[in-house]
Structure formats: structure tokens, C-alpha cells
Amino acid sequence: xxxxxxxxxxxxxxxxxxxxxxxxxxxxxxxxxxxxxxxxxxxxxxxxxxxxxxxxxxxxxxxxxxxxxxxxxxxxxxxxxxxxxxxxxx
Amino acid sequence: xxxxxxxxxxxxxxxxxxxxxxxxxxxxxxxxxxxxxxxxxxxxxxxxxxxxxxxxxxxxxxxxxxxxxxxxxxxxxxxxxxxxxxxxxxxxxxxxxxxxxxxxxxxxxxxxxxxxxxxxxxxxxxxxxxxxxxxxxxxxxxxxxxxxxxxxxxxxxxxxxxxxxxxxxxxxxxxxxxxxxxxxxxxxxxxxxxxxxxxxxxxxxxxxxxxxxxxxxxxxxxxxxxxxxxxxxxxxxxxxxxxxxxxxxxxxxxxxxxxxxxxxxxxxxxxxxxxxxxxxxxxxxx
Numbered sequence: 001x002x003x004x005x006x007x008x009x010x011x012x013x014x015x016x017x018x019x020x021x022x023x024x025x026x027x028x029x030x031x032x033x034x035x036x037x038x039x040x041x042x043x044x045x046x047x048x049x050x051x052x053x054x055x056x057x058x059x060x061x062x063x064x065x066x067x068x069x070x071x072x073x074x075x076x077x078x079x080x081x082x083x084x085x086x087x088x089x090x
Numbered sequence: 091x092x093x094x095x096x097x098x099x100x101x102x103x104x105x106x107x108x109x110x111x112x113x114x115x116x117x118x119x120x121x122x123x124x125x126x127x128x129x130x131x132x133x134x135x136x137x138x139x140x141x142x143x144x145x146x147x148x149x150x151x152x153x154x155x156x157x158x159x160x161x162x163x164x165x166x167x168x169x170x171x172x173x174x175x176x177x178x179x180x181x182x183x184x185x186x187x188x189x190x191x192x193x194x195x196x197x198x199x200x201x202x203x204x205x206x207x208x209x210x211x212x213x214x215x216x217x218x219x220x221x222x223x224x225x226x227x228x229x230x231x232x233x234x235x236x237x238x239x240x241x242x243x244x245x246x247x248x249x250x251x252x253x254x255x256x257x258x259x260x261x262x263x264x265x266x267x268x269x270x271x272x273x274x275x276x277x278x279x280x281x282x283x284x285x286x287x288x289x290x291x292x293x294x295x296x297x298x299x300x301x302x303x304x305x306x307x308x309x310x311x312x313x314x315x316x317x318x319x320x321x322x323x324x325x326x327x328x329x330x331x332x333x334x335x336x337x338x339x340x341x342x343x344x345x346x347x348x349x350x351x352x353x354x355x356x357x358x359x360x361x362x363x364x365x366x367x368x369x370x371x372x373x374x375x376x
Contacts, residue, residue: 046294
């Protein structure tokens with residue numbers, strides 16, 4: 001996976017109840033425990049806990065999408081980002 | 091003559107029962123579809139979670155995480171999951187048989203506390219001398235998230251403080267519509283194989299302490315696992331009820347057809363007898 005130079009990454013957001021989103025994304029903001037983290041393609045591998053807030057990302061066709069979460073864990077790899085989100089269940 | 095009337099009544103009453111079992115089957119089928127849909131939606135999580143957990147834990151030595159500590163089993167928590175209502179074949183009775191032998195066996199050399207979920211389990215747990223730590227019944231299917239939340243917190247608290255050495259779950263796992271699989275499995279300590287470290291990627295940044303993240307993840311896992319098990323039991327229950335009602339409807343159909351045959355024979359006999367009587371009377375008059 002030589003993605004240092006690529007301009008998108010694969011994002012997958014899962015929760016125990018369902019797959020929230022999966023697709024190519026050009027930028028991402030997630031609610032870290034100490035404030036929002038901005039993640040761009042080619043980010044260094046990173047592991048972090050997420051707090052309550054919104055995951056905001058821009059898909060490859062330039063649509064902005066938001067997902068509200070209660071908490072979670074994010075794992076960033078060079079070309080792939082995995083977010084395990086805890087949702088407020090109805 | 092009275093027997094013909096009796097038979098007619100009998101057929102009618104079997105028909106009524108059949109209508110009821112058919113209606114119950116329809117209800118079970120639609121519930122089954124609904125729960126099944128949720129279970130399918132949950133699959134991606136179970137496909138992805140191990141990948142995440144393993145890759146996160148690879149970089150750490152996890153053997154000392156409290157959730158993975160195997161201690162001698164002196165005090166156990168046993169969760170028994172059944173349905174609230176009956177009429178679902180051997181669904182509950184098979185499970186409770188397994189639970190009874192499990193509890194008797196484990197009870198010989200350790201202390202137990204029971205957590206029944208579902209009305210049948212609640213009644214069942216009264217037969218044992220062990221204390222009931224918590225119990226849930228009435229509309230479990232609508233409270234799955236809340237139950238898993240509070241139980242996972244409770245398990246976490248008790249297990250980390252070493253008040254409890256292991257948590258076991260006894261439930262029906264959904265395998266196919268035909269028969270559920272009886273399962274007795276250990277929830278805590280986690281049996282996950284998280285060993286083996288290798289790092290294909292450069293050393294990642296840990297935004298928080300690695301142990302904080304792992305802790306969060308494992309707590310999350312505990313809750314998700316409980317939810318999963320409760321859902322499995324729900325699907326299995328609805329499938330079992332569907333099958334039981336299907337069988338009952340079929341049996342009713344068989345019963346009706348044999349009763350109708352009997353009725354027709356009797357009616358025929360009565361007609362023949364009357365004809366014979368008329369015949370003899372006519373002959374006697376001539």
C-alpha cells in the first residue's frame with residue numbers, strides 16, 4: 001500500500017449495530033478526547049479514543065457527510081482508516 | 091345421532107385451535123424476520139472487530155490486562171437466557187436442562203450467583219439455593235441495549251475487583267431455523283487470542299495511553315458481545331416458535347382430516363340405516 005502520495009483513503013465506520021459508512025474519503029475530522037483531529041491522506045499511523053461528537057468527512061465525489069457518535073476508537077493506517085463507533089441507540 | 095353432533099363440535103374446536111396456531115406462526119415469522127435483519131446488520135462489526143482488536147493489541151503485551159486474567163474459579167456468575175413466553179417447542183426446556191446440569195456441576199466446588207434473563211429462566215432459577223444477582227424479564231427484546239449496558243458494567247466492576255472469577259453465558263445460539271444450538275460459553279475472562287505481535291507498519295502514534303484505548307475497546311467488546319448473545323437468543327426463539335406453530339398447524343390439519351373422514355363414515359352409515367328402514371317398512375306394507 002503505497003499511499004503516501006495518494007489523495008484519498010478508505011474509511012470504514014462500524015458500530016455494533018450496523019455498518020455506518022464505507023468508502024473513499026479525501027479528508028476526515030473526528031472528535032478526539034482532547035478536541036477534533038483532522039486527518040488527511042498519508043497521515044501517520046495513529047490509534048486514539050474518540051469522545052462524543054460528529055465524524056465529518058468529505059467523500060471522493062466532494063460530498064460532506066456527518067455521523068454523530070457517543071464515543072469510539074479510531075485506527076489510522078496509511079491507506080485505511082477504521083473507526084469503531086459507539087452510538088446513542090434509540 | 092349425538093355422536094355426529096359431538097364430532098362436528100370437535101372438528102370445529104380443532105379448527106379454532108388451528109387458526110390460533112396459524113396466527114401465532116405468522117406473528118413469529120414476522121418477528122423472526124425483524125430480528126434476523128438486525129442480526130445481519132450487526133455482522134460487519136463482528137467481521138471487523140477482531141481485525142481492529144488484534145492489530146491494536148499486537149503492539150502491546152496484553153497478558154496482564156485484567157479481562158484476560160484466568161483465576162481459579164471460586165466465584166462464578168451464570169447468565170441463563172430464555173424466552174419470556176412458552177409455545178416454542180423444546181426451546182426453553184432443552185436449555186434449562188443444560189443450565190441445570192451446568193449449575194449442579196459448577197456448584198460442587200465453587201460459589202455461584204445466577205442472572206436469569208427471560209421469564210422462564212427467572213422461574214427456573216428459584217429452584218436453586220444460589221442467590222440471584224439480577225433478573226430481567228418482560229419484553230427483553232425491547233431492552234437489549236439497556237440490559238447489555240448495565241450487565242457489562244456490572245461484570246466489569248465485579249470482575250476487576252475480583253469479586254467474581256468468571257462469567258458464563260448459557261443461551262440458545264441461532265444456527266438454522268430447524269434447531270438452535272445450546273451454548274454454554276465463558277464471557278470473562280476473555281478467551282480471545284490476542285497474542286502474536288508483528289508490525290508491518292511504522293510505529294503508530296498513540297493519542298492516548300495504549301492501555302486506555304485497549305481498555306475502552308475491551309469494555310466495548312464486552313457490551314457488544316452481550317448484545318450479540320441476546321440477539322442470537324431472540325432469533326433462535328422466534329425460529330423455534332415458528333417451527334413449533336408450523337408443526338401444530340400441520341397436526342391440527344391431520345386431526346381435522348381424520349375426524350372429517352370419521353364423520354362422513356358415520357353420516358353415511360346413518361343414511362344407509364334410514365334407507366334400509368324405509369325399504370323394510372315399504373315391503374311390510376305391501
